[in-house]
Amino acid sequence: MNTKPILHRDDPEAEPLVGNIKVTRDDWLNLAMDVLISDGVEQVKVMNLAERMAVSRSSFYWYFKSRQDLLDALLAKWQATNTAALIAQAEAPARTITAAVCNVHRCVVNTDLFDTALDFAVRDWARREGKVRRMLDQSDARRLAALRAMFARFGYEELESETRARVLYYMQIGYDLAQLNEPQDIRLSLVPQYLFVFTGVEPLPEEVEEFAAYASSFWEEEDQT
Incomplete structure (x- = not known):
């Protein structure tokens, strides 16, 4: 047999x-x-x-093959989801820079695109292991480069593109890390002001409405689970 x-x-x-x-x-x-x-x-x-x-x-x-093989697979999955998704959203077609930032912020509300809890877990892991720290640094660099290119695509000068990319990226990391438990309606009400701060451009009402509808659809799914 x-x-x-x-x-x-x-x-x-x-x-x-x-x-x-x-x-x-x-x-x-x-x-x-x-x-x-x-x-x-x-x-x-x-x-x-x-x-x-x-x-x-x-x-x-x-x-x-081993526990290390599993850990490497976890890191590969993190790269293939979080990092790849943020870069893809930064590169997504958009008519205006404010619409482009809305595309990026879809990562904030859609965990299928970007799992914030996973990102924090990898950052915590990186404090303990040099290899993971190097991978995280490379990932952060790739994400920032994509955001910098997004601003440059809409005519921002090199230094301004770099600065606005950093403000957008680091603000979001800190915002999520703070775990403010902010009411969703308050957060959405601030979207137009955030977009103006990030870009220096007033967003179109339809852009804000489209993003609010997108965010609300995911938050409603979370409330039902």
């Missing part, structure tokens, strides 16, 4: 779950992400994850 498992490390998702294999690579990765966010990288341990999913830790090795 052939007892060789169907699943294999190099492409585990290409085959269905069979036999004693009860979880997928994404299951391991998603739970590891949750633990990273809630408890920190020190708690992202194979045995800990296996116990939470009520599976043998041996199944972990169908998908990852």
